[in-house]
Amino acid sequence: xxxYAVGAxxxxxxxxxxxxxxxxxxxxxxxxxxxxxxxxxxxxxAPFVLTVxxxxxxxxxxxxxRGALIVAAALTAIALPPMLAPxxxxxxxxxxxxxxxxxxxxxxxxxxxxxxxxxxxxxGRRPRRPSWLRTPRLRRGQ
Amino acid sequence: MVEDxxxxxxxxxxxxxxxxxxxxxxxxxxPSVKLxxxxxxxxxxxxxxxxxxxxxxxxPRTATVIGRWLGVLIALCFLTGFLSHYVQRPPxxxxxxxxxxxxxxxxxxxxxxxxxxIAAIPLLFAKLWTVYPxxxxxxxxxxxxxxxxxxxxxxxxxxxxxxxxxxxLNIIQWYPWPFSFVPVHFAVAWVVFGSLVLHIAVKYPEIxxxxxxxxxxxxxxxAADGPDRRSLxxxxxxxxxxxxxxxxxxxxxPLKSLILFAPRDPDYGEQGLPVNRSAAQAGMVGRDLSGxxxxxxxxxxxxxxxxxxxxxxxxxVRLPIACVEGWSKYATWSGVRMRDLVARAGxxxxxxxxxxxxxxxxxxxxxxxxxxxxxxPLTLLALRLNGQVLSLDHGFPARVIAPNRPxxxxxxxxxxxxxx
Numbered sequence: 001x002x003x004y005a006v007g008a009x010x011x012x013x014x015x016x017x018x019x020x021x022x023x024x025x026x027x028x029x030x031x032x033x034x035x036x037x038x039x040x041x042x043x044x045x046a047p048f049v050l051t052v053x054x055x056x057x058x059x060x061x062x063x064x065x066r067g068a069l070i071v072a073a074a075l076t077a078i079a080l081p082p083m084l085a086p087x088x089x090x091x092x093x094x095x096x097x098x099x100x101x102x103x104x105x106x107x108x109x110x111x112x113x114x115x116x117x118x119x120x121x122x123x124g125r126r127p128r129r130p131s132w133l134r135t136p137r138l139r140r141g142q
Numbered sequence: 143m144v145e146d147x148x149x150x151x152x153x154x155x156x157x158x159x160x161x162x163x164x165x166x167x168x169x170x171x172x173p174s175v176k177l178x179x180x181x182x183x184x185x186x187x188x189x190x191x192x193x194x195x196x197x198x199x200x201x202p203r204t205a206t207v208i209g210r211w212l213g214v215l216i217a218l219c220f221l222t223g224f225l226s227h228y229v230q231r232p233p234x235x236x237x238x239x240x241x242x243x244x245x246x247x248x249x250x251x252x253x254x255x256x257x258x259x260i261a262a263i264p265l266l267f268a269k270l271w272t273v274y275p276x277x278x279x280x281x282x283x284x285x286x287x288x289x290x291x292x293x294x295x296x297x298x299x300x301x302x303x304x305x306x307x308x309x310x311l312n313i314i315q316w317y318p319w320p321f322s323f324v325p326v327h328f329a330v331a332w333v334v335f336g337s338l339v340l341h342i343a344v345k346y347p348e349i350x351x352x353x354x355x356x357x358x359x360x361x362x363x364x365a366a367d368g369p370d371r372r373s374l375x376x377x378x379x380x381x382x383x384x385x386x387x388x389x390x391x392x393x394x395x396p397l398k399s400l401i402l403f404a405p406r407d408p409d410y411g412e413q414g415l416p417v418n419r420s421a422a423q424a425g426m427v428g429r430d431l432s433g434x435x436x437x438x439x440x441x442x443x444x445x446x447x448x449x450x451x452x453x454x455x456x457x458x459v460r461l462p463i464a465c466v467e468g469w470s471k472y473a474t475w476s477g478v479r480m481r482d483l484v485a486r487a488g489x490x491x492x493x494x495x496x497x498x499x500x501x502x503x504x505x506x507x508x509x510x511x512x513x514x515x516x517x518x519p520l521t522l523l524a525l526r527l528n529g530q531v532l533s534l535d536h537g538f539p540a541r542v543i544a545p546n547r548p549x550x551x552x553x554x555x556x557x558x559x560x561x562x
Contacts, residue, residue, distance in 0.1 A: 007343035013336025014297065020329030026321040030330070033319055037303035038296065045267070046274050053197060063370065067377030074264035074381035078310065078389065079403045085316045090420040092411035093315050101402035105388070 068113040075105050195275035198367050203360045205272045206352040212265040215258045220335040222255035226466050227328055230548050242518040245545035249464035253393035256468025259309045260389055264381035298337035305334050313467045314405045392469040406469035412533045415473050418465055421534040424501040434539050440487030440561035448539045454478045459520045465549040475543045477524035481517050489561035491517040500555040509553045515544045
């Protein structure tokens with residue numbers, strides 16, 4: 001019952017948003033961009049990410065490489081708009097050298113990943129969970 | 143091993159679970175597990191060649207763990223955005239009672255608004271990756287209920303991707319779309335939050351069954367996926383940390399040396415303060431301001447030259463400029479108290495004041511200030527910024543600065559004040 005009430009509340013909130021869009025008079029333009037959001041994600045971004053995941057699946061230390069790629073992808077996602085934006089009239093918007101910063105960030109991720117891989121290789125161990133994440137083991141017979 | 147299997151299952155099972163085989167295998171690749179397929183009634187449509195997903199972690203436990211963080215961030219983003227909307231455009235009953243304290247209130251809430259939106263980006267991608275195979279279920283619709291559920295998911299995905307994308311572009315003031323940003327971002331926010339609430343209600347049994355590592359649904363999943371899932375979640379957490387640390391310094395000024403991708407640098411801008419709308423954008427460049435007069439309309443209307451304004455009692459305050467676009471910075475402002483100007487025209491100290499800018503166009507040219515701001519001793523008609531006369535970009539000859547207010551209502555190039 002509570003579930004249905006919460007669900008109905010959600011529908012009400014959607015209806016408020018829908019009504020605001022309807023009375024705003026720009027519904028068709030917004031609808032194109034909303035549909036475009038799905039096409040952009042489900043048609044382009046997700047297949048690309050899954051393909052990369054397929055390629056990464058067989059590399060050694062897959063977890064670490066995957067983590068590095070996730071961080072790199074997230075930083076690229078927020079760095080792209082400043083890099084692609086048209087030139088501003090207001091100099092205090094986008095004052096930084098974003099392409100340089102992006103390259104720096106990618107290099108930093110590569111270096112950190114390589115260092116962790118080297119450290120693991122030197123210890124002669126396969127990647128494993130750090131001790132603070134492991135469940136304490138209960139001895140038999142106690 | 144054999145002993146383990148004979149051990150009776152205890153109410154706290156994790157300590158007695160079998161050693162995880164994947165940890166000791168030479169390759170981390172996991173064998174694909176064939177699950178028995180339930181016999182379905184003969185489908186009416188032949189199944190088209192849909193993609194098949196053999197990869198791991200597209201499971202409800204992963205979706206639950208990522209989803210609850212994403213849900214918290216979306217809720218924070220919605221509430222802070224909602225607040226900003228009503229502070230910027232208050233209905234009449236609210237305008238008079240908006241508080242001018244804490245002075246950093248708007249700065250905090252809008253810093254959270256933009257930071258939570260940015261942090262939600264990696265989580266949204268991760269969440270959608272987890273559930274992506276469900277896009278290709280066959281048959282695409284099996285009942286009315288299923289159709290409605292899929293429709294609500296489509297609304298949730300479209301609105302959330304749309305919202306984060308438009309927000310991300312708004313903070314760099316890039317508007318490549320044909321609609322106006324503010325009303326549409328506000329309307330879609332309702333759709334995002336509403337469809338999130340609906341989604342939680344629909345998925346409640348699955349969320350509950352996978353809430354913790356020991357929940358019944360989680361225990362039914364392949365135990366060997368546990369370490370892999372934690373590794374994925376660590377990667378996603380690192381991404382959330384990375385996007386936050388490289389942008390949040392635009393408002394959390396102690397972290398400003400780490401801003402690689404923030405749209406603003408708190409130190410970059412005339413007189414040490416960023417400018418949201420420059421004099422050029424407002425059409426203020428090249429205007430002759432030598433004959434400037436401030437007009438104050440009230441019971442005893444009067445006009446003041448800039449020298450006469452500077453001859454009135456001057457006060458110095460430290461207040462932040464805080465923008466809804468998620469940047470903010472404290473500065474030192476000097477000028478005349480708003481309530482002194484109001485009193486000189488015979489107005490009550492908590493009068494509603496309408497302030498009109500000299501700029502010729504712009505949605506924020508005319509500003510109304512509720513009594514809570516007018517009577518606050520920190521609210522100034524500022525003439526100086528950080529010890530210097532205001533630059534044209536910062537609103538020369540005179541601008542409003544008030545505590546706990548959106549930057550767009552810190553009206554620049556003030557021409558006229560009307561006491562209502």
